Amino acid sequence: MTNSLDLPKAPADTRVVVAMSGGVDSSVTAAILKAEGYDVVGITLQLYDGGAQPRRAGACCAGQDIADARRTAEIIGIPHYVLDYEQRFRESVIDPFAASYLAGETPVPCIACNQTVKFRDLLATARDLGADALATGHYILSRPNGAHRSLHRPADLDRDQSYFLYGTTQEQLDFLRFPLGPLPKSETREIARLHGLEVAAKPDSQDICFVANGRYSDVIAKLRPEANEPGDIRHLDGRHLGRHDGIMGFTVGQRRGLGVASGEPLYVVAIEAATRTVRVGPREALATRRLALRDVNWLGDAPLAPGSGQEVFVKVRSTRPPAPAVLRMTPDGEVEVELSGAESGVSPGQACVVYDGEGAGARVFGGGVIARTSLTEALASVAA
Known part of the structure; x- marks a missing residue:
């Protein structure tokens, strides 16, 4: 009992x-x-x-x-x-x-x-x-699964926090309750x-406790002054469009505040930290369909192994619903994700979370940090 x-x-x-x-x-x-x-x-x-x-x-x-x-x-x-x-x-x-x-x-x-x-x-x-x-x-489900527990999307999908919890290890999951x-x-x-709790109407937290004013760049500037080193803003076609005061002021997908004039709407499509270059281009350049993951945490019943690929659903942003994809491990042990439809503005450093379905109760198989996208791979090959 x-x-x-x-x-x-x-x-x-x-x-x-x-x-x-x-x-x-x-x-x-x-x-x-x-x-x-x-x-x-x-x-x-x-x-x-x-x-x-x-x-x-x-x-x-x-x-x-x-x-x-x-x-x-x-x-x-x-x-x-x-x-x-x-x-x-x-x-x-x-x-x-x-x-x-x-x-x-x-x-x-x-x-x-x-x-x-x-x-x-x-x-x-x-x-x-x-x-x-x-x-x-947290709004997430865990259920008995043999001698262990499995992780699942919650009943209230508008509050789903599985994107932030994919890194929970099996040992941790067995001890946690939600x-x-x-x-x-x-x-x-x-x-x-x-229950008479005074917090009943308290606004939801945004999980950014060390960013008092909502600007990451201010925190980075304080912790790493070298982030203020200037660099070039270049179009994907190689044109030099201007200079910037530090890559910390830019994120992939950003449109406003680029500080350059152009006859077309431009977006940040890549940040090349080694040369402090911010690459910009048209909106369509943000689309990617292939991701390579690092630091993968896997919660599936069977371990990942090299093979032909597993049909799954993935999230590359916390606010997006899971989308169809194929997950595979290469012979050298790298985990790759092939998206069925292109995702826009995906950046290295973000998470890719893997599910067995898309609705409430879908199981969380784990995920990893995005190491590369098809766009960053293409830019690296050009630079080489």
Whole structure:
């Protein structure tokens, strides 16, 4: 006989650590588990101190969030602890983010945060506290799968956070629980109201806790002053169009703020970090159909192996629905994705997440970081 978390214990004998960010989702997660009789312990991570710097509305981990998490814990009657993870966060998330950005990539820092600080370091702390599980307020499903658990898209696809959680390892997944996976957001807020939680109407976090004003470039300039080194802006056809003050001010797909005059609409199509060159071109140049992945995390039942290719669905952006693709591993062990339809503005550093379907409940097979696209390969061959 198992409890609602698929653990062979009575709820009262099951300790669950809940990662409490101070938002409505993690607060409701704690409230649901407490109401079901679990031994719940709330933990809030202090990840980044923005000081007196003004913050963008909706940014997570602001100073008020710790107070909100503490107040929620008081209302539902659970112990609550705040852990200083600032140094870990700096080393595992902020520094790699800056390095990736300077390499001309478009990194997704909240993926790294989930992979490291939250699901590696906090999970280890939860085990130290004698927990049987670590629960979070993410909108994603996990289900028993033989001796392990599998990861799936949630019921509320508008809130699907699988793109940010593909890097969860099998060992982590077996210990994690996601009580909000079956719920729509509207029901989550209603549960918060029923429990008298003051965060019931709190705006959603944007998962950019170390970017106070919403501008990545300001953070990069502070961490890596060399990012301000100027370089050329060149058309794909080789024309020199102008100069820029640093590649940190550009991302693939950007149209506004290029600082060059042209008779056609131009977009950033590639950033060549080695020469500090920003390549621009027409919108159609942004289209790509082939990706090469690195740092692949695979959650399928059978390991990836060289072969003819596996029909899957993939996401290359968190806001896009999964699209058909073919996944294959080359004889030398590299994972490639062939998209059925071209995707626009895909950049190295972004994630490509792999599914077995496209709807609610589709299984997450894992994914990886985009190392190259067909466009970056073509530019590299020209440069060579």
